[in-house]
Amino acid sequence: MAHAYTPGLKVLQHSKVKKERRLPIKGEVHKNIGDMVDADEIVAETKLPGNVHMLKVANRLNIAPGDINDVLSINEGDSVKKGELIAETQGLFGFFKTSLQSPISGTIESISDVTGQIVIRERPLPVEVDAYVSGRVSDIIKDEGVTVESDAAYVQGIFGIGGEARGDLEIVSGSRDSELTIEDIKESHSGKIIVGGSFIGIDAYKKALELKVRGVVVGGFNYYDLEEVLGYRLGVAITGTENLETSLVVTEGYGNIKMSERTYNLLKLHDGKFVSINGATQIRAGVIRPEIVIPLEKGEISDVIDAKERNLGMEIDSLVRVIRAPFFGKIGKVVDLPSDLKRMESETMVRVAEIKIDDENIVVPRSNLEMLQTD
Amino acid sequence: MKLKTILATDCGSTTTKAILIELVENEYRLTYRGEAPTTVEAPFEDVTRGVLNAVMEIEELSNRKIINEDKIISPSKNDNGVDIYISTSSAGGGLQMMVAGVVKTMSGESAERAALGAGSIVMDIIASNDGRLPHEKIKRIRELRPDMILLSGGIDGGTVSHVVELAEILAAANPQPRLGQDYKLPVIYAGNKDAKDKIENTLGEKVDLDLVENIRPVLEQENLEPSRDKIHDLFMEHVMQQAPGYKKLMSWTDAPIMPTPGAVGSLIEMIAEKENITVVGVDIGGATTDIFSVFQGKFNRTVSANLGMSYSICNVLAESGLDNVLRWVPFDIDRKELTNRIGNKMIRPTTVPQSLEELFIEQSIAREALRLSFKQHKEFAVGLKGIQKERTISDAFDQTTSGESLVNMMDLDLLVGSGGVLSHAPRREQSAKMLIDAFMPEGITQLAVDSIFMMPQLGVLAHVDKKEFSEDARKAALEVFHKDCLIRLGTCITPIGKAKPGEVILNVVLTLSDGTIKEKELISGEIVRLEAPYEPIQAVLKPSKNMDIGDGKGQEIETNIFGGTVGLIFDGRDRPITIPTNQEERLKSIRSWSEALNEYPKN
Numbered sequence: 001m002a003h004a005y006t007p008g009l010k011v012l013q014h015s016k017v018k019k020e021r022r023l024p025i026k027g028e029v030h031k032n033i034g035d036m037v038d039a040d041e042i043v044a045e046t047k048l049p050g051n052v053h054m055l056k057v058a059n060r061l062n063i064a065p066g067d068i069n070d071v072l073s074i075n076e077g078d079s080v081k082k083g084e085l086i087a088e089t090q091g092l093f094g095f096f097k098t099s100l101q102s103p104i105s106g107t108i109e110s111i112s113d114v115t116g117q118i119v120i121r122e123r124p125l126p127v128e129v130d131a132y133v134s135g136r137v138s139d140i141i142k143d144e145g146v147t148v149e150s151d152a153a154y155v156q157g158i159f160g161i162g163g164e165a166r167g168d169l170e171i172v173s174g175s176r177d178s179e180l181t182i183e184d185i186k187e188s189h190s191g192k193i194i195v196g197g198s199f200i201g202i203d204a205y206k207k208a209l210e211l212k213v214r215g216v217v218v219g220g221f222n223y224y225d226l227e228e229v230l231g232y233r234l235g236v237a238i239t240g241t242e243n244l245e246t247s248l249v250v251t252e253g254y255g256n257i258k259m260s261e262r263t264y265n266l267l268k269l270h271d272g273k274f275v276s277i278n279g280a281t282q283i284r285a286g287v288i289r290p291e292i293v294i295p296l297e298k299g300e301i302s303d304v305i306d307a308k309e310r311n312l313g314m315e316i317d318s319l320v321r322v323i324r325a326p327f328f329g330k331i332g333k334v335v336d337l338p339s340d341l342k343r344m345e346s347e348t349m350v351r352v353a354e355i356k357i358d359d360e361n362i363v364v365p366r367s368n369l370e371m372l373q374t375d
Numbered sequence: 376m377k378l379k380t381i382l383a384t385d386c387g388s389t390t391t392k393a394i395l396i397e398l399v400e401n402e403y404r405l406t407y408r409g410e411a412p413t414t415v416e417a418p419f420e421d422v423t424r425g426v427l428n429a430v431m432e433i434e435e436l437s438n439r440k441i442i443n444e445d446k447i448i449s450p451s452k453n454d455n456g457v458d459i460y461i462s463t464s465s466a467g468g469g470l471q472m473m474v475a476g477v478v479k480t481m482s483g484e485s486a487e488r489a490a491l492g493a494g495s496i497v498m499d500i501i502a503s504n505d506g507r508l509p510h511e512k513i514k515r516i517r518e519l520r521p522d523m524i525l526l527s528g529g530i531d532g533g534t535v536s537h538v539v540e541l542a543e544i545l546a547a548a549n550p551q552p553r554l555g556q557d558y559k560l561p562v563i564y565a566g567n568k569d570a571k572d573k574i575e576n577t578l579g580e581k582v583d584l585d586l587v588e589n590i591r592p593v594l595e596q597e598n599l600e601p602s603r604d605k606i607h608d609l610f611m612e613h614v615m616q617q618a619p620g621y622k623k624l625m626s627w628t629d630a631p632i633m634p635t636p637g638a639v640g641s642l643i644e645m646i647a648e649k650e651n652i653t654v655v656g657v658d659i660g661g662a663t664t665d666i667f668s669v670f671q672g673k674f675n676r677t678v679s680a681n682l683g684m685s686y687s688i689c690n691v692l693a694e695s696g697l698d699n700v701l702r703w704v705p706f707d708i709d710r711k712e713l714t715n716r717i718g719n720k721m722i723r724p725t726t727v728p729q730s731l732e733e734l735f736i737e738q739s740i741a742r743e744a745l746r747l748s749f750k751q752h753k754e755f756a757v758g759l760k761g762i763q764k765e766r767t768i769s770d771a772f773d774q775t776t777s778g779e780s781l782v783n784m785m786d787l788d789l790l791v792g793s794g795g796v797l798s799h800a801p802r803r804e805q806s807a808k809m810l811i812d813a814f815m816p817e818g819i820t821q822l823a824v825d826s827i828f829m830m831p832q833l834g835v836l837a838h839v840d841k842k843e844f845s846e847d848a849r850k851a852a853l854e855v856f857h858k859d860c861l862i863r864l865g866t867c868i869t870p871i872g873k874a875k876p877g878e879v880i881l882n883v884v885l886t887l888s889d890g891t892i893k894e895k896e897l898i899s900g901e902i903v904r905l906e907a908p909y910e911p912i913q914a915v916l917k918p919s920k921n922m923d924i925g926d927g928k929g930q931e932i933e934t935n936i937f938g939g940t941v942g943l944i945f946d947g948r949d950r951p952i953t954i955p956t957n958q959e960e961r962l963k964s965i966r967s968w969s970e971a972l973n974e975y976p977k978n
Contacts, residue, residue, distance in 0.1 A: 025551065049549065051510060051513070051514070052509075052510060052513055052547040052548075053509075053510060054509040054510070054543070054544070054547065065536065109547065110543065110546065110547070110577075112539065112543055112577070114535060114536055114539040114573050115536045115539050115540045115543060116536075117540070117543065119543065119546075119547045121547075158722050158723070159722045222711065222714075222715060223689070223714045223715050223717070223718030223719075224711060224714045224715075233689070233692075233693035234689060234693075235681055235687060235689050235690025235691075235692075235693040235694070236662075236681055236686060236687050236689070236690050236721075237686065237689075237721050237722055253718075253719045253722060253723070254714075254715040254716075254718035254719050254722070255715040255719070281722075283686055283721065283722055283724060284388070284662060284686055323719070323723045323726055324719070324720070324723065324726040324727075324728075324729065324733065325716060325729075325730060325732070325733055326729065326730045326732075326733075328719070344727075344728075344729045344730075345729065345730050345731050346728045346729060346730060346731050346733060346734035346801060347731075347734075347801035347802065347976065348727055348728060348729070348734070348799075348801050349801070350727055364729065365726075365727050365729055367725050367726055367727050368726045368727060368729060370723075
């Protein structure tokens with residue numbers, strides 16, 4: 001039989017988190033297998049080819065493109081400085097010469113006698129990749145990067161904005177169903193990753209931005225507030241490249257939704273620890289969810305990796321959460337998994353699960369359920 | 376040798392679908408189908424795993440042994456295996472291209488048409504006159520990392536320097552392919568033939584350059600075929616080689632693997648040509664909406680890359696505006712609540728509408744996604760621009776220009792919908808209504824949906840080149856298309872013109888196959904549905920003096936029309952459809968149109 005998957009976000013007390021740290025183009029890798037690295041440590045670097053400038057020499061000197069080599073004082077591969085003379089016409093009897101200076105410092109990449117233009121390339125731009133999480137280098141990708149492996153507690157959110165960030169974790173909301181308000185966010189949170197309960201409104205998030213809080217982890221956020229933060233309406237859930245001071249990780253969804261008990265308790269357990277978060281989300285094939293990685297210290301590492309880390313199918317007694325109206329956000333236990341298709345109110349015929357919520361049995365399409373991974 | 380069993384798969388980005396076609400009593404029919412999650416990504420990273428899983432479902436259902444030692448048995452032996460195995464693919468994001476042309480609306484547009492027709496997503500069009508400075512173009516090319524670039528520009532014998540300048544920009548950007556760092560990016564040159572040497576000098580060492588015939592040899596003519604074929608070849612040779620497991624899959628198939636939308640397009644093109652009809656086909660997916668059309672014998676395809684029902688659902692909202700979505704919703708809802716609900720569908724794309732309220736919302740968004748995609752299609756599917764036309768005095772009064780849309784709704788014969796929201800709507804009436812509301816057909820138009828989105832597999836089947844099977848394969852593709860692929864919804868009949876509310880705009884006399892005669896008057900603003908099966912029905916349609924049903928104002932038409940699972944739909948609403956702005960009147964109209972079609976449950 002074909003395999004069936006049930007979507008679920010990971011909330012793991014102990015996991016072997018593997019992070020591939022790769023350069024955009026080939027370069028130099030600084031680490032070897034087995035090296036221990038800190039989150040901020042540079043593991044690989046390269047030089048991106050510099051920006052190019054195209055200079056229409058023939059046009060500027062009013063000559064035919066084919067004559068370009070007669071006026072140039074430079075060759076392909078030469079280095080030039082900004083303001084350096086690169087071309088000059090002969091003029092009339094040595095008078096009325098027209099000349100051209102290089103607009104930038106760089107290298108002459110090409111000279112074309114078809115279009116009469118030259119290409120000057122600026123100096124290369126250095127690019128570095130850090131380890132992102134502390135741990136051990138478990139693999140080397142030749143000339144491209146490394147894989148860092150870390151024993152860590154690991155939490156996935158459902159949606160986020162902003163890229164990678166690091167800082168000390170601080171639980172700010174007293175409970176998983178309380179809202180993170182503007183009054184809750186204080187100057188002392190600057191540079192930290194703060195955790196709220198069910199929701200953060202736009203004003204509170206703006207304050208976090210202002211105070212340079214490095215990250216906010218919260219149950220819910222309003223979809224329509226995203227426009228104010230990003231400056232545009234988010235049409236497709238592909239994020240991570242926004243230039244935001246404060247990355248946001250939403251653990252449950254849009255709206256005011258209390259954070260799942262397990263997520264909240266796990267984060268609370270590690271209050272004060274140095275953590276890495278990433279708001280990058282990609283909801284397409286090759287799904288990427290935002291995450292919080294909390295590297296564990298030696299004494300905290302148990303021998304047993306979270307047993308439920310594997311992607312288990314839904315079964316009787318599985319703990320599940322409804323992820324679509326009309327029961328959105330409710331958590332229950334599976335009591336029956338009938339194999340026949342059932343007709344919903346919308347008349348859609350679907351595979352369902354019968355789940356028990358607050359002593360009441362309800363029927364929900366299986367695809368509207370999310371597994372809650374428990375220990 | 377007679378072709379008896381055909382196995383075809385479509386490896387989508389989330390699901391791999393397999394179908395088995397067999398020769399049953401001298402007719403090709405779809406007999407079994409199976410599906411399984413696509414396995415391009417970790418932990419499997421081998422597309423063939425998903426293919427085998429989907430085929431295993433067929434094995435279980437058909438009791439036919441098709442797989443042996445993790446391989447498909449082909450050719451068949453003693454009732455085991457299949458005669459041919461073919462596949463399409465859009466896994467891993469499909470084929471992503473960038474095109475470049477000298478003039479954006481001329482060679483740029485021709486290059487875009489060729490790339491789209493081959494089944495790719497066009498990430499950007501770089502043109503000499505696109506308003507961007509050279510360094511901005513270079514930055515953009517570097518960021519995009521396409522799978523392939525199509526470079527065109529200049530008519531044969533025309534100026535050389537502009538297209539060489541584009542090549543210099545490409546060379547300076549030194550673009551890297553999206554998948555894999557160890558091969559050179561494929562670039563196809565399809566421009567002025569006189570520039571070939573210079574293009575080779577400029578780009579030859581940096582990219583994997585292929586030279587094909589000019590896409591626009593003269594202004595008045597487009598020559599897309601050589602570029603399209605080359606795109607398909609390179610898709611197989613380069614892009615597919617980089618995707619996990621595709622080398623193995625390619626060794627199994629009896630015809631080249633085609634990009635999914637390319638296969639659908641070629642099927643629609645074939646049907647339009649064989650039956651001499653005009654067709655519009657739409658495939659609305661989670662992330663994108665593809666529209667295909669054949670008008671005046673010209674095929675066009677567009678991809679609305681960010682209009683879809685799950686991954687891109689919020690983009691539909693952003694592009695159409697909340698009010699345009701809300702106008703179709705037959706109840707009051709808080710605007711903020713609605714945006715959060717739609718946002719939650721985007722971040723949890725696999726959920727389905729359980730309540731009727733959720734279904735209303737989803738189908739309202741679908742109408743807007745389809746409407747916007749079709750609008751983009753109409754703007755793209757135009758005649759060639761930049762052509763000088765001989766004009767008479769009467770043309771001058773018509774104000775016609777080159778580059779007019781080829782899409783003429785009054786000429787449209789067949790509108791085919793596919794994709795989850797249309798193919799799997801709980802009631803077929805809902806599919807028909809969504810198609811009518813979004814596409815607004817005029818005159819007489821047949822409506823259909825692709826039952827399980829089989830068009831990709833049938834498209835590649837129609838292109839099997841193996842000598843001994845090619846004729847049978849084409850026959851099989853056509854037979855299965857008509858008998859198993861399409862679900863005929865019926866015919867939409869819409870008179871066009873200006874009418875007062877409550878005015879009779881069409882008189883209808885129908886003679887059914889059993890001889891029964893039905894008469895009907897259609898009143899302006901209403902929808903009337905008559906149940907009728909898919910069989911020819913003699914119809915006399917007489918529009919009122921200001922209305923046109925296809926032959927001009929007030930002109931009567933006698934023709935055969937076809938019913939279907941929904942039947943005959945007489946649509947008396949104007950074009951574009953006017954929805955009252957007053958809330959109470961809007962709800963009344965929306966509900967009465969819906970009731971006329973029995974679109975939703977009564978309560």
